[in-house]
Amino acid sequence: PKRVAILGMHLESNAFSPVCRAEAFRAHCYLAGEEILADARTENFRQPAEIPGFVREMDRLGVAWQPVPIVVTAAEPSGPCDQTFLDATLREMRRRLAEAMPVDGVYFSAHGGMTATGSEDPDGDLLAMVRGVVGPTVPFVATLDLHANISERMVEAADVLIGYRTNPHVDQKERAAEAARV
Numbered sequence: 001p002k003r004v005a006i007l008g009m010h011l012e013s014n015a016f017s018p019v020c021r022a023e024a025f026r027a028h029c030y031l032a033g034e035e036i037l038a039d040a041r042t043e044n045f046r047q048p049a050e051i052p053g054f055v056r057e058m059d060r061l062g063v064a065w066q067p068v069p070i071v072v073t074a075a076e077p078s079g080p081c082d083q084t085f086l087d088a089t090l091r092e093m094r095r096r097l098a099e100a101m102p103v104d105g106v107y108f109s110a111h112g113g114m115t116a117t118g119s120e121d122p123d124g125d126l127l128a129m130v131r132g133v134v135g136p137t138v139p140f141v142a143t144l145d146l147h148a149n150i151s152e153r154m155v156e157a158a159d160v161l162i163g164y165r166t167n168p169h170v171d172q173k174e175r176a177a178e179a180a181r182v
Contacts, residue, residue, distance in 0.1 A: 010073070020079050144164070
């Protein structure tokens, strides 16, 4: 079976809001390893809708695949992500992904509108970290909010970026299913 890594980090940042700290992510959604799959296969999941949408479409397609869940975290819209939490999340994702290697593909669910207290391109940092671990030839697809701030770094890291098409956002599962088909 094809081994597909699954990761995600969602935060829509507003510069006029207070800093979004680790507690906000952990209270809303912080899942690692098999917790991601267990949650994705429930009716009332905690994580962003894209992860269950991706997992369910891969299962529906009948593809011989093995999900490799890494880390998925999300917070409600807030201020810039605390750099200490972002750095810790990057390290944890990198460690888990490196330990899971080799993988045949990567799916990353991101908002794409995150800012941080230290990094000017935290979403680019996340996607570049993934590419750095898996290498240049592993297929890598990411989904993003329709008003994501897409940086050159994000474009260089991922093979395919798929944005939501609707506002309000009612098509996250469909975009994740599209990512699975890609």
